[in-house]
Amino acid sequence: MIDMAFLLxxxxxxxxxxxxxxxxxxxxxDADQAREVTDERVELVTVNxxxxxxxxxxxxxxxxxxxxxxxxxxxxxxxDLEVVIRGDKASEFSAIQRxxxxxxxxxxxxxxxxxLQREPGExxx
Amino acid sequence: xKRSHRARPAGDTPDLQMAPLIDAVFLLLTYFLxxxxxxxxxxxxxxxxxxxxxxxxxxxxxxxxxxEVVVRMxxxxxxxxxxxxxxxxxxxENVRSRLDDLSASxxxxxxxxxxxxxxHVVRLYxxxxxxxxxxxxxxxxxxxxxxxxL
Numbered sequence: 001m002i003d004m005a006f007l008l009x010x011x012x013x014x015x016x017x018x019x020x021x022x023x024x025x026x027x028x029x030d031a032d033q034a035r036e037v038t039d040e041r042v043e044l045v046t047v048n049x050x051x052x053x054x055x056x057x058x059x060x061x062x063x064x065x066x067x068x069x070x071x072x073x074x075x076x077x078x079x080d081l082e083v084v085i086r087g088d089k090a091s092e093f094s095a096i097q098r099x100x101x102x103x104x105x106x107x108x109x110x111x112x113x114x115x116l117q118r119e120p121g122e123x124x125x
Numbered sequence: 126x127k128r129s130h131r132a133r134p135a136g137d138t139p140d141l142q143m144a145p146l147i148d149a150v151f152l153l154l155t156y157f158l159x160x161x162x163x164x165x166x167x168x169x170x171x172x173x174x175x176x177x178x179x180x181x182x183x184x185x186x187x188x189x190x191x192x193e194v195v196v197r198m199x200x201x202x203x204x205x206x207x208x209x210x211x212x213x214x215x216x217x218e219n220v221r222s223r224l225d226d227l228s229a230s231x232x233x234x235x236x237x238x239x240x241x242x243x244x245h246v247v248r249l250y251x252x253x254x255x256x257x258x259x260x261x262x263x264x265x266x267x268x269x270x271x272x273x274x275l
Contacts, residue, residue, distance in 0.1 A: 010152060014155070014159045028167065029244040029248070031251040034168025034169055036168055089243055089247070091242070091243045092241065092242065093237040093246050096246070111172050113172060114170075115168055
C-alpha cells in the first residue's frame with residue numbers, strides 16, 4: 001500500500017515537471033557539436049529568447065534595457081562570466097544578435113549558444 | 126541481553142515476498158525512465174564575438190596565412206539563401222562542400238540577416254565545428270541586408 005502510494009507520488013511529481021517543460025517558452029535547436037561546460041571557474045549567465053523575440057532571465061520577462069543593465073551588474077560583480085544564449089529555434093537572429101551586442105557592451109566577450117546535444121551522426125532536425 | 130531467536134524448522138526455505146519486490150522494481154523503473162527522458166542534455170556552442178568599431182578595432186594582419194570565409198545568410202520567404210564571400214551558394218550542400226575545404230586555422234564569419242531563423246544559424250555553426258573549423262565568429266552588426274555581389 002505504502003509502496004503503491006510512493007509510486008503514485010513519484011509519477012505525479014514527474015508529471016508535473018513534464019507539464020512545466022511542455023509549456024517552456026524556448027525550444028532549442030539540435031547540434032551534435034554542442035559540448036558541456038567543463039570549466040567550473042566560469043560563471044554562466046543565461047538569457048532565454050522566446051519564439052517572439054522576448055528576453056527571459058530566471059523565468060521573468062525583461063526588456064532589452066533591463067537585460068543590458070543585468071549583464072552590466074553581473075559583470076561589475078567580477079569573475080569570469082559567460083553569457084549563454086538559449087534561443088528558441090524559431091526565433092529570429094536579430095534577437096540573438098541583440099544579446100550579443102549587449103554582452104559586448106557589458107564587457108563580456110564569451111558568449112555561447114545553447115543547443116540540445118545530439119550524438120554525432122544522428123540526423124538533426 | 127538475550128536475543129530472541131525463532132528457530133526455523135530444518136528444510137524450510139524462507140518466503141520471498143514478491144509484492145514489495147515488484148513495487149520496488151516498478152518504482153526504480155519509473156525513476157530511471159523519467160531520468161533517461163530528462164537526460165536530453167543541453168550543450169553549448171562557444172562563439173567568439175567579432176568586435177566592431179564601437180568596441181575594439183582589430184588589426185588587419187596582411188601576412189596571415191589563414192583564410193577568412195564570410196557566409197552571409199538572407200531569409201527569403203521560407204528559405205535561406207547563402208552567400209560565400211558575397212558569391213551566391215546554391216543551397217546548404219554547396220556551403221557544406223566549401224566548408225569541408227577549410228582547415229582548423231581558417232576563420233568563418235557567419236553573418237545572418239536579422240530575420241534568419243536561429244535554427245538555420247545553429248545548423249551552419251554546428252557544421253563549421255563538425256568540419257573542424259575552430260574559429261567561427263559572428264559580427265555584431267549584420268551586413269546581410271547589403272546588396273550581394275552577383
